[in-house]
Amino acid sequence: EIVMTQSPATLSVSPGETATLSCRASQSVNSNLAWYQQKLGQAPRLLIYSASTRATGIPARFSGSGSGTEFTLTISSLQPEDFAVYYCQQYNPWPPSITFGQGTRLEIK
């Protein structure tokens, strides 16, 4: 099983600043990596797929990078609505496997 490890567990950043979240895979997932945002009491929302492609309707301040085992989600010019929990997810085509990281909580500093 591919294990996804996110860091840090909690990140405190001030509005208007930039947040950098990390995700590491236990083995290469190439660019098969997605990022989701989840607010309290809500379903997750797809932000990024294929490591760096923004999903429909996602603002340009969200960007993803990386390949292989190391990935980063960068959120620039943080808005109040961006404070939430963020999850990475790998999708290995064969054998089919889908695993999520444990999440990073982005909180207001």
Place this chain on the structure above:
Amino acid sequence: EVQLVESGGGLVQPGGSLRLSCAASGFTFSSYWMAWVRQAPGKGLEWVANIKQDGSEKYYVDSVKGRFTISRDNAKNSLYLQMNSLRAEDTAVYYCARDGVPAVTVFDYWGQGTLVPVSS
């Protein structure tokens, strides 16, 4: 507007069974892979199972293999999860999700979730 509405959750005893349903609307259901993803209280997300458009391929996380069965009825635009031999560790909110981006397995629409507490 894409909508996914889960139902069927509720308190069940260990060893019991439950069938979850997901009613889909606003898109051509038969054209998409679909999935169940769960989230234990206060915990992260865990993919449970997914199913191909015509139901010919199904995949499961190891922890539910042999106990859970995913299925779909394209005529009714519905997705199902039959859960047997339930355990306390199956307690979670269960989300129905659409695998909506071509050539990648990511979930672009989610339902609101249905809670399944497993307890005596």
